[in-house]
Amino acid sequence: MKNFRTFLTLALCGVAAFLLACGGSSHPSNVIATSGPNVAAITVNGGPVGNYVDAAFTSVTVCVPGTSTCQTINDILVDTGSPGLRIVSSVLNIALPQQKTTGGNPIVECLPFVASYTWGPVETADVEIASEKASAVPIQVLSDTDFTVPTACSSPYPPNSSADTVTALGANGILGVGLLAQDCGTGPECVTTGSAGLYYQCPSQACATTGTLTGEALAQQVTNPVALFATDNNGVIVELPRVSAVQATVSGSLVFGIGTQSNNGLGGATVIPAPAGSLTAIFNGQSYPASFIDSGSNGYFFLDTNLPSLPLCSGAEQGFYCPNSTQSFSATNQGSSETINFSIADAATLLSPNESVYADLGGQSGGPPPGYFDWGLPFFYGRNVFVAIEGTSAPGGQTPYWAY
Amino acid sequence: MSKCKAGSLKSRFFGIIGATAILATAFPAWASLGGDAASIQADQVKMQGTRRMTTAQSYTVHEIQAANGTVVREFAGSDGKVFAVAWHGPWMPDLHQVLGTYFDQYARAAQSQSGTRMGRRPLMIQQPGLVVQNGGHLRAFSGRAYVPEMLPSDVRAEDIQ
Numbered sequence: 001m002k003n004f005r006t007f008l009t010l011a012l013c014g015v016a017a018f019l020l021a022c023g024g025s026s027h028p029s030n031v032i033a034t035s036g037p038n039v040a041a042i043t044v045n046g047g048p049v050g051n052y053v054d055a056a057f058t059s060v061t062v063c064v065p066g067t068s069t070c071q072t073i074n075d076i077l078v079d080t081g082s083p084g085l086r087i088v089s090s091v092l093n094i095a096l097p098q099q100k101t102t103g104g105n106p107i108v109e110c111l112p113f114v115a116s117y118t119w120g121p122v123e124t125a126d127v128e129i130a131s132e133k134a135s136a137v138p139i140q141v142l143s144d145t146d147f148t149v150p151t152a153c154s155s156p157y158p159p160n161s162s163a164d165t166v167t168a169l170g171a172n173g174i175l176g177v178g179l180l181a182q183d184c185g186t187g188p189e190c191v192t193t194g195s196a197g198l199y200y201q202c203p204s205q206a207c208a209t210t211g212t213l214t215g216e217a218l219a220q221q222v223t224n225p226v227a228l229f230a231t232d233n234n235g236v237i238v239e240l241p242r243v244s245a246v247q248a249t250v251s252g253s254l255v256f257g258i259g260t261q262s263n264n265g266l267g268g269a270t271v272i273p274a275p276a277g278s279l280t281a282i283f284n285g286q287s288y289p290a291s292f293i294d295s296g297s298n299g300y301f302f303l304d305t306n307l308p309s310l311p312l313c314s315g316a317e318q319g320f321y322c323p324n325s326t327q328s329f330s331a332t333n334q335g336s337s338e339t340i341n342f343s344i345a346d347a348a349t350l351l352s353p354n355e356s357v358y359a360d361l362g363g364q365s366g367g368p369p370p371g372y373f374d375w376g377l378p379f380f381y382g383r384n385v386f387v388a389i390e391g392t393s394a395p396g397g398q399t400p401y402w403a404y
Numbered sequence: 405m406s407k408c409k410a411g412s413l414k415s416r417f418f419g420i421i422g423a424t425a426i427l428a429t430a431f432p433a434w435a436s437l438g439g440d441a442a443s444i445q446a447d448q449v450k451m452q453g454t455r456r457m458t459t460a461q462s463y464t465v466h467e468i469q470a471a472n473g474t475v476v477r478e479f480a481g482s483d484g485k486v487f488a489v490a491w492h493g494p495w496m497p498d499l500h501q502v503l504g505t506y507f508d509q510y511a512r513a514a515q516s517q518s519g520t521r522m523g524r525r526p527l528m529i530q531q532p533g534l535v536v537q538n539g540g541h542l543r544a545f546s547g548r549a550y551v552p553e554m555l556p557s558d559v560r561a562e563d564i565q
Contacts, residue, residue: 049522052523054523083542112495112496113541114496114527114538114539114541115524115526115538116524155499156496156497156498156500158511158514159511159515170522183542185494185543187473189471189472189494189495193472196494290544290546292544296524297524298523298525299523299525301539312528312530319517319525319526363525363526365526367526367537367546367548368490368537368564369565371539374526374539374541
């Protein structure tokens with residue numbers, strides 16, 4: 001009897017220890033697909049320049065359409081916040097065909113980000129990632145010199161704000177695998193008048209003087225290559241493991257397709273519909289309706305007007321938060337019952353030259369208060385994040401959506 | 405803040421005159437933040453936009469809806485000077501144009517932030533003479549800029565959006 005009681009005690013302790021080890025966090029550990037024709041390896045590191053923080057990179061192969069003339073390019077930023085493949089001209093060694101108007105003028109694109117823009121010709125490539133293939137994908141080749149930059153493209157930004165070199169971009173390119181299928185869309189400002197400001201036709205290299213805005217048909221616009229894959233083309237899953245507060249690097253997977261293979265099912269993930277490309281975060285009783293999930297943002301970006309405990313950094317870390325001690329917060333996204341617990345540490349002491357993975361990096365969101373929650377790459381650590389592309393069919397509901 | 409129907413008609417009238425004048429001079433000087441009513445008209449023409457005006461106690465909001473869907477609001481005090489601008493929409497407005505003479509200060513401050521570590525994030529400028537909060541992402545940009553010492557006494561920062 002005594003022996004049995006001892007056994008029972010040990011057994012219960014064992015079970016308790018197991019539960020503590022596996023259940024100590026607010027959400028279960030994520031399972032990461034390690035191999036398969038629809039799985040590309042991704043790595044969070046400093047990128048080709050070595051100075052990026054909280055950004056995931058992968059490899060992409062581009063080919064002259066219909067040929068075996070191909071090139072594999074590493075250090076491409078994985079961005080769920082934009083659509084389309086963009087490659088810095090200087091790393092591209094093969095000549096891809098230039099997209100032209102029916103009149104024969106080259107099409108060149110100006111893509112706006114908040115603090116920078118990309119500029120360069122629209123070219124066509126067959127794109128291969130893992131074993132997935134897409135034919136004749138319009139991509140952007142980033143270059144300030146193939147065609148000179150029109151003032152209207154550069155003028156919203158400080159001088160020299162183009163992100164068209166490896167140094168300026170911090171990457172060899174961007175793989176945009178977001179909710180959108182094309183970067184401009186179906187509006188008349190995109191396909192008819194061109195007043196969106198994205199697409200130019202450039203009769204000569206001197207596009208700054210000869211270029212004019214042009215309408216660009218949807219199929220000609222720079223397109224999320226995943227949407228053009230022959231299979232597994234309804235979205236992606238970004239899978240990164242849980243990390244400690246600061247790490248040099250971490251590896252994970254970019255999985256193509258949702259519910260199309262044995263390794264990309266929704267499982268227990270909750271779908272958050274994003275018909276307008278946004279979700280509503282709820283934080284301290286306040287709604288943030290223009291929020292989004294973006295692997296291309298390198299921190300948690302949000303504003304809490306009630307919390308003076310989150311001072312902004314000065315100097316080179318401006319825009320990030322620099323609290324005296326690490327602060328813990330929690331928020332939810334409408335449609336999901338999961339409480340998202342996250343912490344913000346002092347960016348000035350956090351950032352070190354040898355490390356690129358920061359679980360507790362954050363900063364102030366832009367725009368008029370309360371602004372929005374930008375769930376950047378730290379949100380992805382320990383979660384499988386599903387991004388279903390607009391206009392496709394995927395399990396779990398209407399696309400576009402996020403799920404996690 | 406209350407809508408001002410008479411003002412709306414008036415602004416449309418001025419908008420037409422402004423457009424004519426600007427076409428005649430071919431290339432207007434850009435000015436908005438810190439500029440006067442003429443600079444608002446210049447912005448409207450540049451953005452091929454329509455304009456709507458609302459008035460509050462001590463200031464007037466000129467809302468320009470650009471042809472590409474982006475909305476820019478310019479806040480002018482009783483002296484007619486623009487003390488704040490706010491924007492939201494699918495595409496970024498030309499900040500060179502809407503920040504006017506303050507653009508250089510914005511640009512210098514933004515460049516001083518390009519630290520040694522790479523990343524994509526919002527652009528926040530908080531200086532004694534200029535506040536800019538610029539953020540969002542492709543097809544959903546939003547931001548605002550204001551000159552703190554120009555704010556009328558009954559305007560709170562949260563009114564500017």
